[in-house]
Amino acid sequence: MMKTMEASAAPAAHDPWYKYGVAVLILEMAIAVAVSAWSLYMTFHGLGGLSGKH
Amino acid sequence: MKTHKVEQLVIATTGFFWCFLMWFATAAFSPSIAANYHLSIKAMGLLASSAIWMAPVGRVAAGWASDRFGAPRTFAFVLGTCGLVSIASAYTVDYRLLFIERVIVAAAGVSFVIGIQHVAQWFKTNEIGTAEGLYAGTGNVGAGAGALLLPRIFGTDYRSAFLWLGVVALGIAVWYLVRGKAAHTAEQRDLVRARSDLRGTLFVWTRYIALALMLAYAMSFGLEIALNAWLPGYFTRGFHGAIVALGFTGVAGIQIAAGTFAAVESFTASLFRPFSGYMSDLFQRKGWTPLPFMARTLPYAPRLHWLGIAVILITMGMTGLTIAGVMGSLHLSVMVLVVLGVFISCGTGGTFALVPLLFPDRPGTASGFIGGVSTAAGIVYPLIFASGADIHMGYLAVALSMFLPFVLFYFWAARYERHPEEHGLLTQVLVIEDAA
Numbered sequence: 083m084m085k086t087m088e089a090s091a092a093p094a095a096h097d098p099w100y101k102y103g104v105a106v107l108i109l110e111m112a113i114a115v116a117v118s119a120w121s122l123y124m125t126f127h128g129l130g131g132l133s134g135k136h
Numbered sequence: 137m138k139t140h141k142v143e144q145l146v147i148a149t150t151g152f153f154w155c156f157l158m159w160f161a162t163a164a165f166s167p168s169i170a171a172n173y174h175l176s177i178k179a180m181g182l183l184a185s186s187a188i189w190m191a192p193v194g195r196v197a198a199g200w201a202s203d204r205f206g207a208p209r210t211f212a213f214v215l216g217t218c219g220l221v222s223i224a225s226a227y228t229v230d231y232r233l234l235f236i237e238r239v240i241v242a243a244a245g246v247s248f249v250i251g252i253q254h255v256a257q258w259f260k261t262n263e264i265g266t267a268e269g270l271y272a273g274t275g276n277v278g279a280g281a282g283a284l285l286l287p288r289i290f291g292t293d294y295r296s297a298f299l300w301l302g303v304v305a306l307g308i309a310v311w312y313l314v315r316g317k318a319a320h321t322a323e324q325r326d327l328v329r330a331r332s333d334l335r336g337t338l339f340v341w342t343r344y345i346a347l348a349l350m351l352a353y354a355m356s357f358g359l360e361i362a363l364n365a366w367l368p369g370y371f372t373r374g375f376h377g378a379i380v381a382l383g384f385t386g387v388a389g390i391q392i393a394a395g396t397f398a399a400v401e402s403f404t405a406s407l408f409r410p411f412s413g414y415m416s417d418l419f420q421r422k423g424w425t426p427l428p429f430m431a432r433t434l435p436y437a438p439r440l441h442w443l444g445i446a447v448i449l450i451t452m453g454m455t456g457l458t459i460a461g462v463m464g465s466l467h468l469s470v471m472v473l474v475v476l477g478v479f480i481s482c483g484t485g486g487t488f489a490l491v492p493l494l495f496p497d498r499p500g501t502a503s504g505f506i507g508g509v510s511t512a513a514g515i516v517y518p519l520i521f522a523s524g525a526d527i528h529m530g531y532l533a534v535a536l537s538m539f540l541p542f543v544l545f546y547f548w549a550a551r552y553e554r555h556p557e558e559h560g561l562l563t564q565v566l567v568i569e570d571a572a
Contacts, residue, residue, distance in 0.1 A: 097263070099141070099142045100266065103263075103266050106274075107266065107270060110411075113407060114408055120406055121400060122396075122474075124396075125406045
């Protein structure tokens with residue numbers, strides 16, 4: 083992949099909060115995958131499911 | 137007052153979460169309201185659609201107000217107003233008055249752009265994607281959480297729900313006023329305030345790159361809210377036999393199955409949104425610019441490329457949904473829908489990782505335009521989905537007739553290697569000397 087001059091020259095320095103922010107987003111993704119998988123399993127087996135916002 | 141940007145992020149996210157909870161509270165209790173007032177199907181549909189009425193114009197106004205008066209005051213005003221009207225609606229017995237009150241409460245949905253502006257005033261450019269993603273993604277969950285939890289907590293007693301939602305909203309409004317701070321520095325706050333005039337607003341509205349981002353958001357968030365409304369009916373009609381074969385019988389059973397398939401898309405689209413912001417940060421950090429034609433030397437070019445990839449993926453996902461539907465495979469359709477939900481989150485997160493960087497002097501005005509006007513797409517897509525002879529072909533029709541031109545326009549608008557925000561309509565009239 084090509085790189086922009088500005089972007090590649092800039093150091094990637096993050097504040098301490100950033101790693102906790104990334105941990106939260108990983109947790110949210112895990113919840114999305116788990117709820118989706120559970121919900122689809124229930125539904126495809128005729129057991130009902132998570133009705134979500136509907 | 138001593139504060140930290142994470143505190144500001146937490147305040148904005150909490151306020152947004154609660155606003156989304158109030159926004160969709162009416163929908164969560166619509167069966168109870170319908171039973172109480174003996175509403176027809178038509179009246180129920182009107183009540184459901186009213187939730188989105190305030191969004192396009194309201195978000196534009198809220199974005200401008202957050203630049204002008206600061207996010208804490210604007211957010212507190214929205215929370216306070218919606219909270220008070222929500223409390224009033226708990227004691228209302230006349231249905232027409234209740235309908236009007238709930239439309240006003242649904243204005244809480246405009247709060248999205250206020251928080252976007254607030255977060256943009258606090259976080260650095262290399263972490264803006266993750267910060268905005270965490271704000272928007274976590275806040276968005278309020279809609280789903282409300283639908284899941286409110287009926288379980290309050291049962292059919294929607295009046296108590298409206299009362300407590302309003303009371304807590306007032307508490308958050310006070311918290312926002314006391315602890316919220318408009319910007320990291322007073323200079324930044326004053327600069328944004330000074331740029332919030334009519335000319336500045338017209339300047340943003342006429343920029344090609346702002347129009348391109350608005351269309352990208354219409355392809356992502358606009359599609360998300362359109363699918364929320366469309367998918368339960370689509371699965372019920374398009375896969376009736378397959379759902380019955382799974383063991384779901386009767387109207388209620390089929391509704392549960394169809395609603396579950398539909399909810400998976402919105403749930404994934406919401407909770408993967410912070411990931412998209414992180415990916416935008418990662419593209420920026422690594423300097424990835426893989427797409428042709430688009431700018432490569434702009435300071436935020438990698439973020440433009442990430443969003444470019446997202447809008448291509450969304451178009452492909454829509455095509456895949458038609459293919460799966462024509463094949464008659466319920467399992468494949470649901471799998472494509474899950475993937476499409478992730479692609480949509482890439483678009484929503486990618487768009488608002490860019491907006492504050494492109495218009496740093498007018499983040500609220502730009503957020504209001506891009507996040508507001510694009511919601512009108514949520515009304516247009518279902519009309520196209522429903523217009524064809526084959527219910528499965530609507531996704532391909534939208535992809536070819538709308539998304540493909542949108543993607544081409546995005547690539548065209550993102551090709552400038554220097555100051556893309558300077559290119560637009562009426563530039564000579566609207567240009568402000570120190571805008572760049």
